[in-house]
Amino acid sequence: MEIIIYGITNSISLALMAIGFSLTFGISGLPNFAHGAFYLLGGILTWIFLNQLGIPYLVAALLSILAIGAFGFFLYWGLMLRLRGLAINEVIATLAVAIVIIEVLRWMGFSGFSYVLPPFIRGSVNIGGVWVDNQRIVMVGIGAALIVVLYLFTRRTKTGLSFRAIAQNERTAIAVGIDPDWTAALSLAMGSGLAVVAGLAILPLGAIDTEMGYDILLYALAVGIIGGLESLPGALLGSFILGFSQILVATFLRAQWQTVVTLAAIVIILAIKPSGLLGKYKELEERV
Amino acid sequence: MAEGEKYRKERLDRGIKARSDTIYVLASSRDLLYLLMPRALPVALLILLPILLHGTYWEKVLFYSCIFGLLALSWDFMNSVGLVSLGQALFFGAGAYFAGALNHYLGWPIFLTIPAGTIGGALICTALLVPVVRLRGVYFSIVTLILPLLFAHLIETLEILGGTHGLLSLSAYPSGWIAIYLAVGALLLALFGFRKILDEDFGMILRGIRDDDRVVMAAGVNIYWYKAQSIFLAAAVGSFAGALMTHYYQFVGRSVLALDYTILPLAAVVLGGPGSFAGAALGSFILVPLSEALRAMGGLRMALYGLILIGALAALPEGIFHYLQRRYHQFERMVKV
Amino acid sequence: MTEDVILEVRRLTKTFGGIMAVCDVSLEVRRGEFVGIIGPNGSGKTTLINLITGFVKPTSGKVLYKGQDITGKPPYEIACLGIARTFQMARTLHKLPAFKNLIVPLCSPRVRKFRGGKYGERDDIAIDILDDLGFERDSFVPYKIAGTLPHGYLKRLDLARCIALRPELLILDELFSGMAMSEVAATLPMLEKFHREGLTIIMVEHRLRELFRVANRVMVMNFGQKIADGPPQKVMEMEEVQKAYLGTEVEE
C-alpha cells in the first residue's frame, strides 16, 4: 500500500517536473537545459516575494510564474534566436544559462532549512493506513489538472493547434501562416512557467536546495527519454515507470540507488530504444 | 570621416597565401617567416615557459592550462566528427581513476600507471560510448552528460574505489619538471597530431561524417567504426590528462567526474574557436589563468564560465582564434563607396 | 534463379505510419540491363531505392543481390557489395573540397581490395574520375569547396562518388533533375559508356525523353505499387500508365 501511494505521488511529481521540458522540446525542438534552474529560481523568487516583500502567497506564486515565463520568452528572443538550427548550441547555451543561475543562487546561499515554502494546506490524511501530507494530495491534484488542461489546450485552442502544427511539420506550418519563432518563444515561455508551477507544487514538501537545479533537469530528461521526448502520454508513462522504480529501489535497497537508477535508465533507454517507449519519431526521421 | 560620404570596410588578402589551401607559393624568406611565425612562436614559448615560471605560483597555472587544454582538444576532435560531448569529465575521470587505482591497489609506478591509465581509460570510455554512437545530435550529448554523474553516484553508493573519500597518498612525480614537460609535450603532440589526422585521408572520412553521415555510408564506409576510433583517440587524450593530474594531486576522488571538467574545456573551445584545435588550446590558456586570477570569487567561477560560454556563443561564434587568424592574413581598410 | 540476375526484389512493402510508401513491389534486374523507374510524385520510387540500399528497413519482403539476401544490412555493407546510389537532393560533403569527396569511397574496404591505395595516390584517382565527369582538372573546379559549387556540379559529384566505389549496380535517383540541358547532354553519354563497359544501371527519372534514350526496360510505379514493367514504348501505351500520368506529369 505504501509503495502504491508513494509511487503515485512520486510519479506525479516527476511528471510535473518533466511536463514543461517535454512541452518545449516537443513543440520547438528546443532542449531547455535551464529547466531545473527555472524550477529553482521560481521557488526562490516566491520565497523572496513572500518573506521579504510580504506579498500574499497566491500573488507571489503567480508573479514568479509570470516572471520566469517572461524570462523564458526573452531568453528566446535575446539568445536562442541567434543560435537556432544548431541543436547543440542550444544545449550548450541553455546549460550555460542553468549554470549561471544555479551557481549564483548557490553563492548567495539559498539553501537549507530556512528556505522553506509553506504548504498550501497543512496537515495530513490517512489513506489506507498511510499518512499522506495534504500538500502531496494538492500536488497530485495540480499535476492531474495540468495534464488535462495541457491535453485540451493542444487539441482545442488555436495557439495549441499551431503548436502541434509546428511540431509536426515546420515548413508546412510556416506556409499556412504560423510564425515559428513566435511559437517557439511562446513554448519556451510556457515550459519555463510550468517549471515554476512544478516547483511551487513540490517545493513545500521540503527545504530548497540549490543542487535541485541540476537534479530536476536530470529527472525531466529521464522521464522524457524513457517515455519519448516529444509526446505527452510518453512523458506520463515515463514518469510512472521512473516514479515506481525509484520508490521500489528506495524501499528495497537504499535511497542512494534512486539517482543511480534514474541516470542508468537514461543511458540504457538511449542505447536500446532511443525514441523512447512511446516515441514514434524515429520511424518518421529525416527523409533520405 | 567626412559626413555625407559613405565608407565600407574592404578586406584584402595578404599576398602569399595561395587560393587552394594545400599549396603555398613561397617567394622569399620573409614569406617563410610569415608562415612559420604563428606556429613556431607559440611552440617555443610553451617550451620555454616552464623554465621561466619555475618556482613560482604560475607554474601550477601553466600545468592546469595544459590539462584543460588537453580536454579542450579532445572535445574539439570529437566535435570535428560531429560528436558533441558534454562529458569531458568522463574521459578525465576514467583516466584519473584507472591510473589512481593501479597505483593504489597494485602499487604500479608512475611510468606504468600513466600509459595504462591512458589506454585503459580510453578503452573504458569507448566501450561505454559505442552503444550510443548511433544517436544523433542532442541525444549523444545527453548520454555523455549523464555518464560521469552516473559513475560519481555509483562510486558513492557502492563505496568502491575509495567511495566518497577517494584514493589517497598516490605516488608523486620524482621531479616537478617531469610533470610539467609531460603536460606541455602532450599538449603540443595532441594539437599537431589532431591537426595532422584531420588532413589525412582518415580525417577526410571523419570530416565527411560530420558533414553528412549518409553520404559516407553510401560510399561504403562503416561510420560507426570510424566514430569509435575517434572516440578512442579523444578519450585517450582526456584520460592522459586525468592520469597526469591524479599523480600531480597524489589523490583521486569523485571530484574528477564533476561538471567543472566538462564546462571549462567547453567554454575554452567556444571562446577560442572550434574546429582548429589551436583555438581550443588558446581558449584554455586564456580561461585557466583568468579563473586563477579570479580565485577570490570562489564558487562563482562556474557561473563565470557559464557567462563566458553565453557571451562567446552570442557575440563571437567563430571564436578568438579564427578572428585573429583572419586579422593576420588580411588587411582591412576603409574605401569610399 | 539464373546466374545473371543481379538484383531481385521480392514483394517489398514499406509503410510510414499509415502511408503505404511501397506496396508489394517485385522486380528482377539482369546483369547489364539499364532499367528505368518512373511514376508520379510520391509514388514510392525513392523509398524503393532506400529499401534496396539499406537506408530504410522494409516492413516486409526481401532484397537479393547476386543471390545473396541483403535485406536489413546496413547501407555501408550494401555499398561495399557493389551497389552505389545517388541521392535525389544531391548530397555531398559540402565542407570538403570537391575532389576530397571521393576520398571517402576510395577509402572504403571495397576499393581497398582493388588497389593498394597509398596516400597521395587517391587524390590523383579522384581527380581522374572527376575530370571524366566534366570537372576539368586544370581549372579550379575540382579543388573548390563542394558547398560553393552550382547545383549541376553537385549532382555530378554525387555520381562521381558512386563511380569511385567501382560499383556493379548503379542506382540513380533523379540525376537529371535540376541539371541544365547542356549538362544532361554531357552526362548522358558517360552513363551510356559505363553501361557499355558492363555496369548495370537503375535510373529513376522524370525526364522521360532522356530516360527512353538509354533505358531498355521501364518499370512504372503509382501509389507505391508497380503498375507496369516492360520495354519503354509498350509501357507508355498502356492505359493504366497514361491514367497515372494524366494531369500529374507534363511531358517535355
Ligand SMILES: Nc1ncnc2c1ncn2[C@@H]1O[C@H](COP(=O)(O)OP(=O)(O)OP(=O)(O)O)[C@@H](O)[C@H]1O
Ligand atoms: N521518411 C518518411 N517518413 C514518412 N513518410 C515518408 C518518408 N519517406 C517517404 N514518405 C512518403 O512515402 C511516399 C513515397 O515517397 P517517395 O519519396 O518514395 O516518392 P517518390 O516517388 O520518390 O516521389 P518524387 O518523384 O517526388 O521523388 C510519399 O507519400 C512520402 O510522403
Ligand SMILES: [Mg+2]
Ligand atoms: Mg523521389
